[in-house]
Amino acid sequence: MIITIQDKQFDTKKITQLYPAAVVKTGYKDETTKVSLEWLDIEAKGKVEVVGFGIFVHLGEEEKHEFIFETKEEMDALAGQIAAQLKRN
Template sequence: MIITIQDKEFDTKEITQLYPAGVIKTGYEDETTQVSLEWLDVEAQGKVEVVGFGIFIHLGENEKHTFMFDTRDEMDEEIGRIASQLQA
């Protein structure tokens, strides 16, 4: 099955990981890291600087694609579009 994310097509047979995450500053220069949305909601309230949200796709071990969003609502809308494609 082929799914499309922001005009980029992926064969679901090749996807080894597909997940949403928050992106926060680590506190070291301009470095950022991914954190789970659950951790962001429960543990991080007011403790970290969120710089965005992303949908991350891994194709095997070497190929990775990142789709970044300014707000969680924008990311959630894209996740809804992905889910609709997977349910079709």
């Protein structure tokens, strides 16, 4: 099955990971890292600086795609579009 995320197409058979996450500053220079949305909601309240939200697609170990947004609402809208594509098939 082929899904489209923004303008990119992915064969679901090749996707090894597909997940949403928050992007936060690590505190070291301009370095950022991904954290789970659950951790952000429960554990991180006021403890980290969120710089964005994203949907991350891994095709094996080598090929990774990131779709980054300024707000969680924008990310959620894309996640809904992906879910709708998956439900159709």
